[in-house]
Amino acid sequence: MSKDVFVFVEQRDGAIAKVGIELIGEATRLAAKLNEKVVAVLLGSGIKNKANMCIEYGADKVVVVDAPELAEYLTDPYARAIETVIKKYDPEIFIYGATSIGRDLAPRVSARIHTGLTADCTGLDIQPDPKAEDPSKAQLLLYMTRPAFGGNLMATIICRDYRPQMATVRPGVMQALDKDTSRKGEIEEVKVEFKPEDSRVKIRQILKEEKKSADITEAKVLVSGGRGIGGPQGFGILKDCAKVLGGEISSSRACVDAGWIEKDRQVGQTGKTVRPDLYMACGISGAIQHLAGMEQSNYIVAINKNDTAPIFDVADLGIVGDLKVIVPKLTEAIKKVKASKEVKKD
Amino acid sequence: MKIVVCVKQVPDTTEVKLDPKTNTLIRDGVPSIINPDDKAGIEAALELKEKLNDGSTVTIVSMGPPQADVALREALAMGADEAYLLSDRKFGGSDTYATSTIVAAGVKKIGFDIVITGRQAIDGDTAQVGPQIAEHLGVPQVSYAEDINVEGNKVIVKRKYEDREHILELPIPCLITALSELATPRYMSVKGVMDAYRAKEVKVLTFEDLKDMFNPDYIGLKGSPTNVFKSFPKQAKGKGEFYPDLSADEAVNTIVTKLEEKHII
CATH class of the missing domain: 3.40.50.1220 (TPP-binding domain)
Structure with missing residues (x-):
């Protein structure tokens, strides 16, 4: 039986991306409607010490995969780690930031797991299945709303038959909770068995811009x-x-x-x-x-x-x-x- | 080397307008184009072929209604060697999962060494079909390519994401998704257009041709894990203060006063 709302918390060079914190905030609202828990999924190398931060921002549990293969983002090892987490925990919902990483990773995972994925959402909600004969017994579904047609139209999408229900969510849209250092939660480490095909792509070089170019999403x-x-x-x-x-x-x-x-x-x-x-x-x-x-x-x-x-x-x-x-x-x-x-x- | 480029014919969303009375999309007269990122992918494939100059070929694949023939002819006129249209009523209503299942089946049937797709289409903006095709084909993917080179039996891709660039080494076969910055598409030549309509053909692959390559339960509207529950026009934000005929100095004063009121300065 699938359960809980999972959030992929993205990091780069060990720094947690703001969108991950925003999504934990949104996940707490969704999980409350489902009466389930929020699970943050943190992948990286030497990343364990960041798990507590996810709890301070609202996660009930943090699943950590700490492996050298996950130091720099590459699709295959990341997809293997998420696949392992999904198979172990059977999440009801899994949301990712609609960042370069999330939009590369989530579709790969959806094809592997065989489940639906809605891109670049700007609104999420929990409502009963519209097709249920008896609404009081209807299963609760994730309603995913996103702009389509170059922003001319909004579409609300559901995924009735497959789990987890997955979405990527635009950064800057969801509200993070305030940090609360008194929050308590569990931290669980998961070991992933990487396969030879997970290392087919090799990094030759990483080029970082000398001057960190201004992030226009942060500008006042x-x-x-x-x-x-x-x-x-x-x-x-x-x-x-x-x-x-x-x-x-x-x-x-x-x-x-x-x-x-x-x-x-x-x-x-x-x-x-x-x-x-x-x-x-x-x-x-x-x-x-x-x-x-x-x-x-x-x-x-x-x-x-x-x-x-x-x-x-x-x-x-x-x-x-x-x-x-x-x-x-x-x-x-x-x-x-x-x-x-x-x-x-x- | 066989380079396969997946393209989508899309309505030119920059030409789409909203009917101010009914708040619905005016789709009449909106031209159909090859999706811009995909077109950059075609150009990159043609440049790669020319650089390799070893008998490599460029094959274009599109899923869509019969009208998508025009987009494939355009790709042929740019210089692609072959074109396939995956078209069948049974494919209709596919979401990204089902679409990628069908396109991957077509690509597998045609054969490939490198698959190039656009990063995302301007009508759906999902960026999901490329990575999903890669997973169905069981090959590694690299998204957001800015530059592609071949060195022996390796493909070297420079990809951009967020604050950094990666230079990555991929084996062949592999799949690459292209940013429109990857290459500036060439224009069709007169000879190219003549060839596209006289010497070359667009081969159509239907459900019957592909049914052994995928699970028929995983395609079309019924095989799509996601469904559109509803769609609605976006709520327009109300218009604020509007000054059509201020002098430059009056305009400056108006702006400064407002910015002070809002405590921005």
């Missing part, structure tokens, strides 16, 4: 450019503005495709989902795919020459005008305001 302020900035040099004036605001620059897909800026600054359906305190969209028309990645931002300012641009439909403050004139003036004006406040503090 994003000044974002679209096709309307006119070229790579257009990011210069946005950068100046972002700097005085203590933020970062980001971009729509058009600029990434044109090679004006790196892919890791792209906001939207095929880029990152962001929810900063301020999102300033400059020369971004607001394709639905872009809106999908930023409309949860706290305050949205849009500057665009075209008064019918769809970005204005989601902007809290919409300004029709030339960003190349407005943004540099704005940067200066913000500098002045900030300087005057500094003086007042003294």
Whole structure:
């Protein structure tokens, strides 16, 4: 009989990814509706000491697989470890972050285990099986909601007949619980027997970016450019503005495709989902795919020459005008305001 | 070497608009295209073939309705050697698991050394079918490839993820999923288009052709572990303040005032 809500807690170089903590938080809500437990699954090498952190953030139990094969992410050894955990515990639900790792690992596991997987979910819920004849005796299912069709539609997906019910979940969407060092839980270590085919892929080299490139999902302020900035040099004036605001620059897909800026600054359906305190969209028309990645931002300012641009439909403050004139003036004006406040503090 | 590229014909979602009155998708007149990541995969396969220059071939495989023929002809016109369309009413309604089961059966039937798929399709955005095909084929996978090279009997792939890049060594056979940054697709040549419609053919494989390669209970709507319970248009966020005709200085003042109100500055 399958049971419990399992969460894959992702780590890189021994640091737990934020999405894993968010998913533990969401899993506690799902598990409460099922009256079951939250089990965090932690894979890595020399990772045992991180297990307690999963408990502090809400896990009832942590399953740890600590093996040198799991030091750096590779599909085969990770899939073997998850397969072993699933076969040992028979989870009811298994959720993963929709990160590069989760979106590579979870489909491989789903094909091996023969179960369903729903990608990139933005909402999870527990409800009775809609087809049950007697709703009071209906089995409780995981309802997985995700954007489809480039963010134009939302679809709710269920997996009735196979276990675990699996989903990858967008980072930044679910709420983590507050850390509570008094929480208690079990830690169990699982040994995995790796097979020769798990080491078919060899790592020749790991290249890490010298300067850790800014993570736009962490920024409080994003000044974002679209096709309307006119070229790579257009990011210069946005950068100046972002700097005085203590933020970062980001971009729509058009600029990434044109090679004006790196892919890791792209906001939207095929880029990152962001929810900063301020999102300033400059020369971004607001394709639905872009809106999908930023409309949860706290305050949205849009500057665009075209008064019918769809970005204005989601902007809290919409300004029709030339960003190349407005943004540099704005940067200066913000500098002045900030300087005057500094003086007042003294 | 036989390089097989899996492609999907998709509606160009950048052209899809919402009907503001009914809040439903306007699909009429939306053009169908080869999914962008897949098209980069085709280009990468063609470049690899040209670089190897040893009689290697590029085969395109797509699952879809008969109309997907157009996408396969386009791939042939770009220079692919052969194309297969996996098409049958029994394949309809497949989720990613069932789709990967069918495509893997087709790829197995056709034969392969390297399989390339796009990372994800722009209509479904799942990124699941590539890794699932790899599992069904029993070969290793590498996702998010930015560069592919062959050295002897090894494939060297540079892949990007999050804050790092890996340079990985894979045996042959293997499966690689392509980012659209992997290669910039070439245009079809006039001769290529002529060849695609006159000299080359799109071979169709149906359920009958593939039924020994998969479990028939695992395909189509019935064989799909996941089902769509409902779909609905996204709730649009309400429009805020809108100033269509401020001077630049007025605009700046308005923005600064708001940012102060919101304690952002």
